[in-house]
Every structure is written in structure tokens, then in C-alpha cells.
Amino acid sequence: MSNDGATEKIVNKINGGGVAEDDFDLGQRLRSLRELHNLSQRELAKRAGVSNAVISLIEQNRTSPSVGMLKKVLGGIPMSMNDFFALDVAPRAEVFFKADELTEIGGGKISFRQVGRDLTGKALQILRERYQPGADTGDTMLRHEGEESGIVIRGRFEVTVGEQRRVLGPGDAFYFDSRIPHRFRNVGEEEVEVVTACTPPSF
Amino acid sequence: MSNDGATEKIVNKINGGGVAEDDFDLGQRLRSLRELHNLSQRELAKRAGVSNAVISLIEQNRTSPSVGMLKKVLGGIPMSMNDFFALDVAPRAEVFFKADELTEIGGGKISFRQVGRDLTGKALQILRERYQPGADTGDTMLRHEGEESGIVIRGRFEVTVGEQRRVLGPGDAFYFDSRIPHRFRNVGEEEVEVVTACTPPSF
DNA sequence: TCGAAGTGTTAAATATCATAAACGAGTAAA
DNA sequence: TTTACTCGTTTATGATATTTAACACTTCGA
Known part of the structure; x- marks a missing residue:
């Protein structure tokens, strides 16, 4: 769980600024994650033990990977499925309530x-x-x-x-x-x- | 009866080939979830807009569904991907406290x-x-x-x-x-x- | 006893994915 | 310039997922 602050941006981007329905951009998310970790497609593919092409295809949403595949890919980052699909939260102001x-x-x-x-x-x-x-x-x-x-x-x-x-x-x-x-x-x-x-x- | 050994191989293959993973039983989880909601495979399939066969196959771990497919299936429950994958590290035991x-x-x-x-x-x-x-x-x-x-x-x-x-x-x-x-x-x-x-x- | 409707499972056909290999572009050093 | 790397993308082919349509079994009434 990297707390970079850059992660926050990515999450915002991924969640489409609040308008987005349930369908987030899986490809976009993977790409952001990969770039955040300064990995090339080929390097990530090598670490994950998959072909480099699949990473390109996933990132373009030209294919919908199987969960096993996605898990392998995330394993190269590394990141858990849990974290990958996780969202985030924010702060507040009011303190007292009658x-x-x-x-x-x-x-x-x-x-x-x-x-x-x-x-x-x-x-x-x-x-x-x-x-x-x-x-x-x-x-x-x-x-x-x-x-x-x-x-x-x-x-x-x-x-x-x-x-x-x-x-x-x-x-x-x-x-x-x-x-x-x-x-x-x-x-x-x-x-x-x-x-x-x-x-x-x-x- | 038929082919238990073969099935086992398939499952191993699905869960990431050679690497030892945190093997959570995706099929088992889906089945438990479905039964908790008192849904039949066919009913869930109908709600999710997929074929009933795929639910059977997924629950038996005879296939590794694509992310899109799993999302559709979960949509019939309904449950988010996030929640689904968060479940594997959250098997709470104690519930009630005197x-x-x-x-x-x-x-x-x-x-x-x-x-x-x-x-x-x-x-x-x-x-x-x-x-x-x-x-x-x-x-x-x-x-x-x-x-x-x-x-x-x-x-x-x-x-x-x-x-x-x-x-x-x-x-x-x-x-x-x-x-x-x-x-x-x-x-x-x-x-x-x-x-x-x-x-x-x-x- | 029969059939209709429910359950989960399976086979064959089709659609989709995943791979290996090739492609075009960019960069840097010789 | 050439050469040799890198990058992300694309294509053809074999592998796998998904569907349709059936199977076997149980339950519930007629």
C-alpha cells in the first residue's frame, strides 16, 4: 500500500471524478499503476511471468483478462486483487451535533x-x-x-x-x-x- | 467416477501455474455467497445476464472467469469486485459479545x-x-x-x-x-x- | 404414475483470450 | 550514418472461456 499521494491522483482519475458508474477503466488503472512503479510493459510482464502483449492489450481494454491472469499481472507489481479494486476516502469539518x-x-x-x-x-x-x-x-x-x-x-x-x-x-x-x-x-x-x-x- | 486428477491439475493451472499463491477458492466463495442469498445457479445467472453453465463451472473451479464475467456475475447478487476480493482476508470469527x-x-x-x-x-x-x-x-x-x-x-x-x-x-x-x-x-x-x-x- | 418444473452438471460449438513473433518508432553510442 | 538497444503496439495461432442445449436427478401436484 504505497502512500505516495500520487496514488491518490490515480485513484481519482480511475474513479472518473465521481461521475463514473460501476465500470471503472481497468486498463487505465493498470497502466497508471505500472507507470507509478516505473515499470515498462515488458518488465512487468517478465516479473509477472506473462507475455508483454497481454499487458498492452489489457491497458487498451482490448481484452478482458481472466482473474487468474490479472492476479498474475498484479503479482509482478506487486499488488493484491483486494487492493487493486479498493477505493479511498477523504476528510471533514463539522464537529458537534445537538x-x-x-x-x-x-x-x-x-x-x-x-x-x-x-x-x-x-x-x-x-x-x-x-x-x-x-x-x-x-x-x-x-x-x-x-x-x-x-x-x-x-x-x-x-x-x-x-x-x-x-x-x-x-x-x-x-x-x-x-x-x-x-x-x-x-x-x-x-x-x-x-x-x-x-x-x-x-x- | 470420472476425472478427479485432471480437475485438480486444471485448478492448479488456474491459480497461477508454478508459483505458490494465496490460493483462495474463488469457486467456493461464489458458491457460498450465492447460497447465502438463497439464489439458484439459474436464478443468479438470469439476474446477472449470463448463462447458468458458467456459474456451475466457476463454482467448480473448472474455469477462471474473465474479470468482466466475474463482475457481471457479482452484479447479480449484487456485490462489487472490491467486496468480493476483500472477503479473503476477512473471515471474522467473533460476532457477539456479552x-x-x-x-x-x-x-x-x-x-x-x-x-x-x-x-x-x-x-x-x-x-x-x-x-x-x-x-x-x-x-x-x-x-x-x-x-x-x-x-x-x-x-x-x-x-x-x-x-x-x-x-x-x-x-x-x-x-x-x-x-x-x-x-x-x-x-x-x-x-x-x-x-x-x-x-x-x-x- | 406421470409429467412439469426445479435443481446442478456436462458436451459440443463458438467466441474470446493469451502467446510468440514481428512491426514501427524513439533513443543513444559508435 | 549505422548499430543496437528500448519502448508500446499489432497479428496469427493455439489455448481457454462462454454459450447453447442437452443430461440426470429431485420435488411437487395432478
Whole structure:
């Protein structure tokens, strides 16, 4: 993970300045990476143990490499697939928030109060959540990359993560990878209050 | 039955020929992911806009899909490439924590209870903090880069961030860049309880 | 018991990728 | 200039991925 600052430029370039949809320019990204490391196509090819032509073709998006191929190529840099497809984040300004300034997100049986307004580009989201008795998030929630954790303040709170399920009481907590499908339910008689944190923001 | 040895060779070839790699099982992962979402191969294929055969073949590691193909397949779940490849280094074990299992960090007037034990390599730290009346963190705390946020559950809590100072009550919150020097104080008569989250972990 | 619809898997045909080798251009030293 | 390297690109061919269409099996009703 090179922290050059040049990397930042590249990432910006790759992500198309915010307009880009899901399809980033794989070729452009590889080329930027290679140039950042001062490698010629042939040199990278040699290190990666592949032909030089494939690097040229990939960089021009004239071919869509197999994952095995891309992994080999990245191995010559070296860089992991994980890092290659990773994104980045940025800083912020506001510090304090009055209780009634927390932006309301939910509305019905489940209410979220979020610290901060626009969290795009921020690395942390913290929520104060309230679940009325019987409230249920449903089971098809799959948030994006990141991790999620929370502490129960009040009530009986059922948390399901992948295959695991548990009912948590005040003071109990959870911590899991947000990519695993998860579900929250209030299984008690009283309102559930819980404080959760995610990284990065998923709303 | 038919050809187990041949299949094995193919898999080895796919994963990079001679070089020993961090061989994550791409097929297995896709299969797990698909099953977690209760999708059949054909259903996923339909959503992704690809043939059902390719899903079967990928899951058996009988083929190394192109990046474009894998992206299309993941699009049917949906899941990003980033998330997909980030999964291989993130097999979290512990998910739930009983109130008395939270690892105690402080001890005196200030007590931290942390969710999870060893947070190295994780992206999120969540703490339940208690401050006795008069408790003060002192003003020279400068944590590493990252962001920090919290919500006050109980008590009157003075937060100082850089030049800014504010007394927060129940429900109030804060959010700042951890590189800015900051200080916490209990300025009320009762105990302060606050839930905070940091990224990345600073202990 | 039969068929219709579901599952995952497989075979042959086609589309695509990956390679080796050649190409044109640029640079530097002799 | 020539010679000998480098660079990124392109082409022909063999290898592999992907599709279409089938296979074998299970489940659910009629």
C-alpha cells in the first residue's frame, strides 16, 4: 500500500471524478499503476511471468483478462486483487451535533439518527437507532464493504449475522463484516435503543 | 467416477501455474455467497445476464472467469469486485459479545469497554466509555489518523476539539478528525456514559 | 404414475483470450 | 550514418472461456 499521494491522483482519475458508474477503466488503472512503479510493459510482464502483449492489450481494454491472469499481472507489481479494486476516502469539518440535529433517517418502527449529514467520502458512520417492539429490518440487507459494530443500550435485540443468531441485552455488543447478510429485530416488549457504527458509511 | 486428477491439475493451472499463491477458492466463495442469498445457479445467472453453465463451472473451479464475467456475475447478487476480493482476508470469527465480555481498558475514573479483543487489522473500534464526575482525559491526546465519533447516553460531557469546546447532553454527538488534539471531561454531577467509535483503532 | 418444473452438471460449438513473433518508432553510442 | 538497444503496439495461432442445449436427478401436484 504505497502512500505516495500520487496514488491518490490515480485513484481519482480511475474513479472518473465521481461521475463514473460501476465500470471503472481497468486498463487505465493498470497502466497508471505500472507507470507509478516505473515499470515498462515488458518488465512487468517478465516479473509477472506473462507475455508483454497481454499487458498492452489489457491497458487498451482490448481484452478482458481472466482473474487468474490479472492476479498474475498484479503479482509482478506487486499488488493484491483486494487492493487493486479498493477505493479511498477523504476528510471533514463539522464537529458537534445537538440531539435534535441528528439527521433522521428512518421514520416508522425503526428510526435512525445519524451523526453528520452528508457522509460521502467519510470513513465512519455512527447511528443512534430505535426499534419499536416487533420492528424488523428484513433479512436481505447486504451492505457494502466495511465493518459494523454496535452496543445495545436498552431492550432485547435479536441480531442475525450469516448463520449466527443471538439475542442481546443492554451492554451486549456485536461486531461483524458488513458484507455478510444481516438482520436486526426487536424481540422484546419495550423499545430497543442501540448505538451502531459502520465503516465506511453505507447509506 | 470420472476425472478427479485432471480437475485438480486444471485448478492448479488456474491459480497461477508454478508459483505458490494465496490460493483462495474463488469457486467456493461464489458458491457460498450465492447460497447465502438463497439464489439458484439459474436464478443468479438470469439476474446477472449470463448463462447458468458458467456459474456451475466457476463454482467448480473448472474455469477462471474473465474479470468482466466475474463482475457481471457479482452484479447479480449484487456485490462489487472490491467486496468480493476483500472477503479473503476477512473471515471474522467473533460476532457477539456479552456485556461482561467487553474487554476493560481503563480502570479508575474513566473506564473503556471495548467491543472485541484484538483489533489489529480491523477497521473499526467501538467503545462504551464511562466517566466519573470530574474525570478528565487531559489535553495532550493526539491519536493517529482516522476519524472519531460518539453519542452521549447519559450525563453532561464536555468535548474539546482543537479550538472548539462544547458541553453535550444525552443524545448529543460529536464527529471529528482524530489528528486534531482533543479532550474529554465529565463536567456534571452524575456519571457520564458515552458510546464512541474510531477508525482505524487507536489503541 | 406421470409429467412439469426445479435443481446442478456436462458436451459440443463458438467466441474470446493469451502467446510468440514481428512491426514501427524513439533513443543513444559508435 | 549505422548499430543496437528500448519502448508500446499489432497479428496469427493455439489455448481457454462462454454459450447453447442437452443430461440426470429431485420435488411437487395432478
